[in-house]
Amino acid sequence: MSTGPYSYSYIFKYIIIGDMGVGKSCLLHQFTEKKFMADCPHTIGVEFGTRIIEVSGQKIKLQIWDTAGQERFRAVTRSYYRGAAGALMVYDITRRSTYNHLNSWLTDTRSLTNPSTVIFLIGNKCDLDGQRDVTYEEAKQFADENGLKFVEASAKTGENVEEAFLETAKKIYQSIQDGRLDLNAAESGVQHKPSHGGGGASSDQQNNKDACSC
Amino acid sequence: MNSTRPQMVIILRYDIYLFFGGLFIYGANVSLICEDGGMDNGCRSQLLDSPDVTLQRENIAKGAAPIPARESVVRYQMSMKEDDYTYTQSLRVFVGTWNVNGQPPTVSLSDWLACDVEPPDIYGIGFQELDLSKEAFLFNDTPREEEWMFAVCNALHTAVEYKRLATIRLVGMMLSVFVQKQHAPHVRGIAVDTVGTGIMGKMGNKGGVGIRFEIYNTTMCFVNSHLAAHVEEYERRNQDYRDICSRMSFTKFRPPKSIVNHDQVYWLGDLNYRIVDVDPKKVKELIDIENFDPVLEYDQLIRQHNLNEVFMGYKEGKINFRPTYKYDTGTDNWDSSEKNRAPAWCDRVLWKGDSIKQLKYRSHPIMRISDHKPVSAVFESKVRVIDTVKYRKIHEEVMKKLDKMENEFLPQVMVDTTDVIFETLRFLEPQTKELIIANTGQVPVQFEFIKKLDDTTYCKEWLHIEPYLGSVRPGEKCDIRLEVYVDKRSASKLNSGQDKLYDILVLHLEGGKDIFITVTGSYERSCFGSSLETLANITVPVREIPIGKLMDMELENRKDGLENTVYPVPKEVWYLVDYLYRYGLKEANLFEQSGLHSELIQIRNWLDNGSQDALSSSVHSVAEALLLLLESTAEPVIPYNFHSVCTDCATNYQQCRQIIQQLPDLTRNVFLYLCLFLQELLSHSNDNGLDIKTIATLFGAIFIRDPPRSRDSQNSRTQQTLDRKKANFVYHFLVNDQSDLLAIT
Incomplete structure (x- = not known):
């Protein structure tokens, strides 16, 4: 049991992105609640979830923003990339179109986040191997070429879900240890020790509001 | 914020x-x-x-x-959930106490400390009157500590190895705790404290010393005390006990721990309670025949304990040994000095806590170097031991539940719709829809419509949200009014397709998620908001032109102003001016009195649909419609790029004329046409009472419209100067003959 006054030492902001229906919300739900959410409605907006994990003996609070995948919201969801320490980019292994769009998601991520943001590619629905439309090898190659971490996972069975979230956190934590990620940068997506006065993710929101007094 | x-x-x-x-x-x-x-x-x-x-x-x-x-x-x-991840283990606890009357340890202590076959797991050994010297009393310094520690260490049970956890001494009171080496890795949180209750309530000749620690998952506290002496001072002893309880504090913890905050407490020492109200002779007789029970009835501690005056919640085992005080040193004989003190069970061991079973409670008469006999008690105490595997599992479960709950405690709302669809929207006709935000979560929700990345406002200018922020308590709801109103600011953008009746609102819950609300509607285009060029180029009412074509025309106009238009002035302008010319020349307060909203809608429909019926609105409504038509265009009559030259040379009529000559044909026509009409209007000022300055000011603002947003950034004084210059500009054209300019066209 930890003896310090805090339950965790860091807050990492994550975003989950990808086409509509690839299972972004189900991945979040599986990760935070350990349950599969059948008949999950389309996300109209940005869902928010949190969980405390442990990396190298450090407790880390993940603040996860699960974005709407619908194309018409694309312009709006771009607001949420800023200040993400981790981006989980999801496609559906049974629908090639969702894989084909990865380039555009990746472009958005690269242009809207900072260089130290860890991007993790998740091929979801690997429980539906019979309906597979994208091979593992192909996606792995795409991930390697773009320097992304990659797993195939299933929000339904829970396979690799934990791993994807934790691996991302490990990589972020590593970046902090190596000094590659500047904690003081406003948009690092990482906060060290919670302080009174608002979290990293919400500070962006606060800024937005400040200018908005019409 | x-x-x-x-x-x-x-x-x-x-x-x-x-x-x-x-x-x-x-x-x-x-x-x-x-x-x-x-x-x-x-x-x-x-x-x-x-x-x-x-x-x-x-x-x-x-x-x-x-x-x-x-x-x-x-x-x-x-x-x-402790029971779910711990099991109990029995430990043998040996508790010993001895008032050594300032004597050095000249004999082995093993007859006292190692007299049992089975080695204890824990030793708690306390001494009193370790050193009676002034030196020890005043400076709390004594060589006896080391001597006695050495003696103790040499006398512990030899079957196993022990590790000393701590030793604490205050003047003559010393306490040491040892555990078997095998348990040592499972001991944590060792802390000590002393409480002096002697003279001034401080000096350490009386009082207590304590050692606390956790062994496995159980907390233990040993207290060795030497309470006030003298037969009659039992109240004082009770007080000393209470002082030790309240003042002993293990301050390395936050908050500090007291004796009471432990699973198991072992209290030992020379408690100094005596045998009273009975003839000492009789006592000695009874004790000689080992008939202790009648004597115990006169024991002060038992009496006080039964009265709950002291050691509340503690237990003491049955005494089956001779009083431990007072003997002639070196013998088993009662005190034979002049004082001839009565025997007493001064030296005692009590305990508190569940799962403690006393196995032995005895004195050790064979130890003869002091006027007290040592006492010892052996306990079988159950401690809780953590099953690490189970602990981890349960700890993870708890963390998971908390995560789950933390997520459940996030603000949650339901909105009755995320798609707000308006019916056909028309210029100047507001429509409202309601959106219900219901708090379905467990905590109050603070909501706010927030702006999107790179936006300056949280919604488009044709939309109004009321309230745009607020809070909703759990189980309650909040009605949000969304009003769409297309007016002169937004009409031209909607007409040209630069903007659409489409907006995605971000409803943000503070500390939680965001919900996107899509607002859509279709806009029915009107001549209001159309450019002068478009209106001058279409021969039919606006409603008869396909939307696509209208948009194309607007875009064309924007690229390069058309050289030749079908009409010299837009027919809508002509209709309205003509109406005013026919019915309004002599109307008082024309352009000063506002029109009726319903009539403005009527005029709008009449113009847009090209009705064959005659217009039957009041001239004031028609006048306002004219102004509105001129104000709703994307570009004003005198285009924005002429704005500053117009105001710069407003005092110079010739320069003003030159500017007008440079205007594109259509706007020049409209400008001069309207000025001529105004001149006509002013020529009837005897009937309509119009004032040229008022008209010049009004039309100055309309002809030379300020570029969007510039108005907000100027202070009222600059704005006033600007408005005056515009009025000046227009004034020239209301008082001078313009027929030569018209001839150019």
Whole structure:
């Protein structure tokens, strides 16, 4: 049991992105609640979830923003990339179109986040191997070429879900240890020790509001 | 923004959180929580006693505030589930006490400390009157400590190895705790303290010393005390006990721990209670025949204990040994000095806590170097041992539940729709829709429509949201009014397709998720908001032109103003002016009195649909419609790029004329046409009472419209000067003959 006054030492902001229906919300739900959410409605907006994990003996609070995948919201969801320490980019292994769009998601991520943001590619629905439309090898190659971490996972069975979230956190934590990620940068997506006065993710929101007094 | 908003503090009643079988308190009263895992009975009961806990809810999601709360909840939960991840193990605890009357250890102590076959797991050994010298009393310094420690270490049971956890001494009171080496890795949180209750309530000739620690998952405290002497001073002894209880404090913990905050307490020492109200001779006789019971009735400690005056909650085993005081040193004979003190059970061992069974309670008469005999007690004490595998599993479960709950405690709302669709919207006709935000979560929700990345406002200019921020309590709802109103500001953008009746609103829940609300509607285009060029180029009413074509025309116009238009002035302008010319020349207050909204709609329909029927509106409504038509265009009559030259040379008529000559044909026509009409109007000022300056000012603002947004940034004085210059500009054209300019066309 930890003896310090805090339950965790860091807050990492994550975003989950990808086409509509690839299972972004189900991945979040599986990760935070350990349950599969059948008949999950389309996300109209940005869902928010949190969980405390442990990396190298450090407790880390993940603040996860699960974005709407619908194309018409694309312009709006771009607001949420800023200040993400981790981006989980999801496609559906049974629908090639969702894989084909990865380039555009990746472009958005690269242009809207900072260089130290860890991007993790998740091929979801690997429980539906019979309906597979994208091979593992192909996606792995795409991930390697773009320097992304990659797993195939299933929000339904829970396979690799934990791993994807934790691996991302490990990589972020590593970046902090190596000094590659500047904690003081406003948009690092990482906060060290919670302080009174608002979290990293919400500070962006606060800024937005400040200018908005019409 | 956040700092100026009052923080929401929510009182959560603990009965709301009866949670997964156990009592769950999302507690924030961290001062009650013990740092080491909160297993203490004291902590536990205090938590149970606190009915209300306060908690700054919205900071949970932000990760800001109730972190200590979460930590304490984890501890509390773990302590509630202790039985699920611990098992008990019996330890043999040996407790010894001896008042050595200042004597050095000249004999082996093994007859006292190692007289049993089975080696104890824990030793708690206390001495009193270790050193009676002034030196020890005043400076708390004595060579005897080392001598006696050496003697003790040499006399511990030899079957196993021991490790000394701690030794604490205050003047003559010394206490040492040893554990078998095999248990040493499982001991944590060792702390010591002393309490002097001697003269001034401070000096250490009387008082107590204590050692506390955790072994496995059980907390133990040993206290060695030497209470006030003298037969009649039993009240004083009670007081000393109470002082030790209240003043002994292991301050390395936060909050500090007292004796009471331990699972098991072993209290030993020369408690100094005597045998009273009975003839000492009789006592000695009874004791000689080992008939202790009648004598024990006169024991002060037993009496005081029964009266709950001292050692409340403690137990003492049955005494089956001779009084341990007072003997002639070196013998087993009662005190033969002049004082001839009565025998007494001064030296005692008591305990407190569950799962403790006393196996032995005895004195050791064979130890003869002091006027007291040593006493020892052996206990079989059950301690809780953590099953690490089970502990991890349960700890993870608790963490998971908390994560789950933290997510459940995020603000949650339902909106009745995320797609707000308006019917056909027309210029100047507002429409409203309601949106219901219902708080379906467990905490109050602070909501706000926030702007999107790179936007300056949270919604388009044709939309109005009321209220755009607010709070909703759990179970309650809030009606949001969305009003769409297309007016002169937004009409031209909608006409040209630069903007659409489409907006995605971001409804943000503070500390939680965002919901996107899509607002759509179709806009029925009107001549209001169309460019002068477009209107001058279409020969039919606006409504008869396909939308696509209208948009194309607007885009064309924007690229390069058309050289030749079908009409010299837009027919809509002509219709309105003509109407005023026919019916309004002599009307008082024309362009000063406002029109009726319903008539403006009527005029709009008449113009847009090209009705064959005659218009039957009041001239004031028609006048206002004319102004509105001129104000709703994307570009004003005198285009924005002429704005500053017009105001710069407003005093110079010739320069003003030159500017007008440079205007594109259509706008020049419209400008001159309207000026001629105004001149005509002013020529009837005897009837209509119009004032040229008023008209010049009014039309100055309309002809030379300020570029969008520039108006907000200017102070009223500059604006006034600007308005005056515009009036000046127009004035020239109202008082001078313009027929030569018209001839150019």
